[in-house]
Amino acid sequence: MARALLVLAAVLAVVTLAGCTVGPSERPPVAVRGDALTSAPPPAPGAPPPASDPNALPAPDPARDLPGLSDCTADTLATLTADGRGPRAGRALQVACGQLSVPVDPAQPALGPTRVGLTRVTTPGARAGRPPLVVVGDVGTDGAAREAAALAGQVSDRVLSTYQVIGMDRRGTGANLLDCSPPDARASLVDLNPDRTDEGSLTALLDKSRAIVQDCYLLLSGALSSYRASVTADDLETVRRQLGVQRLNVVGVGDGADAVAAWATAHADSVGRVVLDGPSDPTRQDPDSTEDATRAAEAAFDQFALSCRSGPSCPLGPDPRATVTALVGRVAARPLPTPDGDRVTAGAVLLAVRSGLAEPRRWPQLSAALAAAGSGNPAGLLGLLLPEAGPQGRFDAALATRCNDDPTRLTPPEAADLAARWKGSYPLFGAQAAQQLVTCAPWPAPAPSPAAGPLPADAPPVLVLGTTHDPRAPLTGAQRLAELTGAGRLVRWEGSGTGAYPRTPCVSGAVDRALVDGVAPAQDVVCPP
Known part of the structure; x- marks a missing residue:
């Protein structure tokens, strides 16, 4: 598969160029429709809530300008549009890109500095010093900096007129891309037949994983351990100081929400208006956390299948699970040949499916690619696999x-x-x-690092968004984190995908009240699909 992805990468490049007390809340959730939240009416726009209000959030601080940013509007919007994530109709954006110097690892000062990518997104002509809203995305996305531009293209006018949206790349993504695996070892991890789970096959997989660790260590030495959530939390605090704000407003998505939760625990005095969208359970470790995620992925696939069957014509037939299972079985026995003489394996098919489940807007593309693969055409799957395991992809990070x-x-x-x-x-x-559990076995065991935990009793409320059918983390992760912080207000969305905001008016209404009006929900909220 590796050579096929190299060819596809070249073709696409040409095209592109021409968040106290720990424990469950005793308040019942409130089921809502649309914007009909049952909490008290918000204050008038711009008016802070009463200081005694337990649902009040800190007022946003104006920010200093970030140095060294240059305009990148055209390139950023063109990339997002080509990826089907351009701004909504009538939305004009101005985008600036740059990098921020941060320590490679604050725990190892001798390693010196590195850089993480930053993106600032505003409306054209926006006044200087708008309060910042920092976006920290999932490592499985194409850099949080670019994700910030995608989010800014979809949020309400109220949010965009209140904030400048700042995207901060996670370590290993975007401007700090990690690309250190030997191609053949990476391909071995991606392509392993899912039927090969005997001890001998897993021992061979361990050897390939060891080759990755060895090469990455030779390239990065001690810096290899810096690709972790706690270092992202340190980067976030560096961004807060650079912006010159006392409290930082942040949206974290997926494992980015995990990192933001760790930052909030370590820097509670810095917490402003914080949204944790799709976090995992910070009390779970492998193999339990992997089992949680696998259970969630299976449930998300069922929703994908239901969505396909509910359409006018599902290319995967009346039983998409049976169709995909049969496809994986056939490809396990005989991989799909590609035009350049490479092949697409069963392991690669499953990687493409699991990746595609994160974004429901791309489900039609996923179903079409799977149907085409069933007919012997792997092109659609290669397009889905390129950002995951291709050159300059997300696999290593x-x-x-x-x-x-x-x-x-x-x-x-x-x-x-x-x-x-x-x-x-x-x-x-x-x-x-x-x-996949074997692939971490050769990696040096990480030193203990701070994880999300209870916030002080005087900490502001933190909005925690959980999605019922998130393929990356089950809803129980968001529920547990909201309980653990002691300050969490849960917004449960009965939908699918990774990241609930701003997919529906109900979710957007709750988040916008927090970000713009400074009022967290008085009780947990349930939003319909």
């Missing part, structure tokens, strides 16, 4: 972050035992999930 954030190291026999169980419980993704 995702692997390093996952291995650095969890201290658990499993042996091939332990993973084989899990695979035997997970194949029955999670028939589509269970075997591959067990295989």
Whole structure:
């Protein structure tokens, strides 16, 4: 598959150029429709809530200008539009890009500095010094800096007229791209047949994973451990100081929400208006956390299948799960040839499916690519795989972050035992999930690092968004984090995908009241799909 992705990357390049007390809340959730939240009416725009209001959030601070940014509007918007994530109709944006110097690892000062990418998104002609709203995305996305521009293109006019949206790249993404794996070793991890879960096959996988660690360590030395959530939390605090604000307003998405939660715990005095969108359960470690995510992915696939069947013509037939399962079986026996003589394997098919589940807007593209692959045409799948495992893709950053954030190291026999169980419980993704547990075994065990925990009793409320069918983390992760912080207000969205904001009026209404009016929900909220 590696050579096919190289060819596709070249073709696309040409085209592009021409968030006290710990415990569950006793308040019942409020089911709402649209913007009909049952909390008290918000204050008039611009008027702060009463200081005694327990739902009040800190007023946003004006910011200093970030130095060294230059206009990148045309390139950023063109890329987002080509990816189907351009601004909504009538939305004009001005985008500036640059980099910020940060320590490679604050725990290892001798390593010196590195840079993370920043993007500032405003409306054209926006006044200087608008309060910042920092976006920290998931490592599985194409850099948080670019994600900030995508978010700014979809949020309400009220949010965009109140804030300048600042995207901060995660370590290993965007301007700080991690690309250190030997191509053949990376391909071996991606392409491993999901049926190969015997101890011998997993031992061979361990050897390939060891080759990745060795090459990455040779390139990065001690810096290899810096690709982790706690360092992202340190980067976020550096951005706050650079902006000159006392309290920072932040939206964290996916594992970016995990990093923001760790930052809020470590820097509670810096917490402003904070939204944690799709976090995982900070109390879970492997193999439990991987099992949680695998269960969530299976449930998300069921929603994908339901959505396909509900359309006028589902290209995957009346039983998409059966169709995809059969496709994976056929490709496991005989990989799909590509025009350049390479092949698409069963492992790659499952990677493409699991990646595609994160964005429901791309489900039609995913179903069409799977249907075409069933007819022998792998082009659609290659397009989905390129950002994941192709040159300049997200694979290395995702692997390093996952291995650095969890201290658990499993042996091939332990993973084989899990695979035997997970194949029955999670028939589509269970075997591959067990295989992935071995890929972290050669990585140096990370030093203990701060995780999300209870916030002080006087900390402002934190909005925690949970999605019922998030393929990356189950809803229980958001529920547990909201309980753990003691300050969390849960907004539960009965939808699908990673990241609930700003997908529906109900979710957007709750978040906008927090970000713009400074009022968190008085009780937990349930939003319809």
